[in-house]
Amino acid sequence: xxxxxxxxxxxxxxAVVTVGTATAAAEIMNTSQSSISRSxxxxxxxxxxxxxxxxxxxxxxxxxxxxxxxxxxxSYVGLERIQQTATALRLKQKGHVGIVCAPxxxxxxxxxxxxxFCEEFPEVSVSVETRRSNIIAEMMSAQRFDLALxxxxxxxxxxxxxxxxxxxxxxxxxxGHRFENIETLSLKDLADEPLIVxxxxxxxxxxMDDAFAEIGIDPFVRVETPMSTTVASMxxxxxxxxxxxxxxxxxxPKDHQIGVRPMTGAGKFTVKLWRPLHRPTSTIxxxxxxxxxxxxxxxxxxxxxx
Numbered sequence: 001x002x003x004x005x006x007x008x009x010x011x012x013x014x015a016v017v018t019v020g021t022a023t024a025a026a027e028i029m030n031t032s033q034s035s036i037s038r039s040x041x042x043x044x045x046x047x048x049x050x051x052x053x054x055x056x057x058x059x060x061x062x063x064x065x066x067x068x069x070x071x072x073x074x075s076y077v078g079l080e081r082i083q084q085t086a087t088a089l090r091l092k093q094k095g096h097v098g099i100v101c102a103p104x105x106x107x108x109x110x111x112x113x114x115x116x117f118c119e120e121f122p123e124v125s126v127s128v129e130t131r132r133s134n135i136i137a138e139m140m141s142a143q144r145f146d147l148a149l150x151x152x153x154x155x156x157x158x159x160x161x162x163x164x165x166x167x168x169x170x171x172x173x174x175x176g177h178r179f180e181n182i183e184t185l186s187l188k189d190l191a192d193e194p195l196i197v198x199x200x201x202x203x204x205x206x207x208m209d210d211a212f213a214e215i216g217i218d219p220f221v222r223v224e225t226p227m228s229t230t231v232a233s234m235x236x237x238x239x240x241x242x243x244x245x246x247x248x249x250x251x252x253p254k255d256h257q258i259g260v261r262p263m264t265g266a267g268k269f270t271v272k273l274w275r276p277l278h279r280p281t282s283t284i285x286x287x288x289x290x291x292x293x294x295x296x297x298x299x300x301x302x303x304x305x306x
Contacts, residue, residue: 013040016059021057060199099128099146101150106128120287136148147274151204151269153272160277163271163273168267186264187215190219195243198228199226207267228248
């Protein structure tokens with residue numbers, strides 16, 4: 001009898017890709033680390049494909065694993081589209097706004113905009129999805145959401161596009177760090193610092209690697225993690241320093257143990273706004289967009305300090 005891939009294997013695979021380790025995946029799936037590891041190993045046995053490279057306790061997608069992940073995400077997109085359609089039908093009489101964004105924007109920035117919008121329109125529901133930008137492109141091409149905010153991405157078909165924000169990147173570091181005595185940092189200042197960075201497949205990481213290479217610096221990478229909130233949390237605990245967007249830096253309260261300084265030579269953080277060309281718009285969506293722009297201006301114009 002042939003053994004088939006089951007839902008549990010796919011869920012474990014998707015969770016590991018999202019958070020980077022079997023231990024973290026086990027937490028979000030409410031199971032054990034050994035169960036996650038068994039599911040991944042079984043999936044590799046069935047497919048006869050190595051899906052991950054194991055490096056220093058972390059799992060990194062192979063090229064074959066990336067192809068499978070994109071197919072898995074496409075399937076999830078289809079299921080979520082059905083669910084959202086049903087939700088939209090149920091909520092139609094009150095109004096509904098659906099937005100999908102990159103994870104880096106979801107922690108503080110989007111929360112601020114949603115809070116202000118809900119205060120103005122208490123009877124309107126809002127759904128917020130977070131996905132990687134390539135998956136957001138797929139979703140918007142399928143006209144699934146009213147608005148999308150994606151980072152460093154090519155425009156998909158079927159959307160109207162504009163640059164939503166393009167602020168300079170900033171450096172975050174633990175309170176009490178020597179960087180507190182420097183007004184503006186450069187990449188050279190980071191040469192001997194332990195860095196907390198995003199995974200190699202991340203667009204932001206690739207740009208940073210290129211920027212360091214251009215000035216002949218081989219950075220000391222201490223930790224890799226896909227989540228900006230994890231990056232900031234590790235910085236606060238003194239694990240290292242990081243180069244992030246102002247949206248990440250300002251998502252934490254002033255008493256958080258993080259210092260922030262502007263940077264030169266690190267590049268910009270580009271966020272694109274996509275709106276579906278073939279999906280009806282509404283004044284409610286326009287109002288939500290107005291709050292997004294207002295929050296964007298507050299985040300950028302008030303400087304990098306949290």
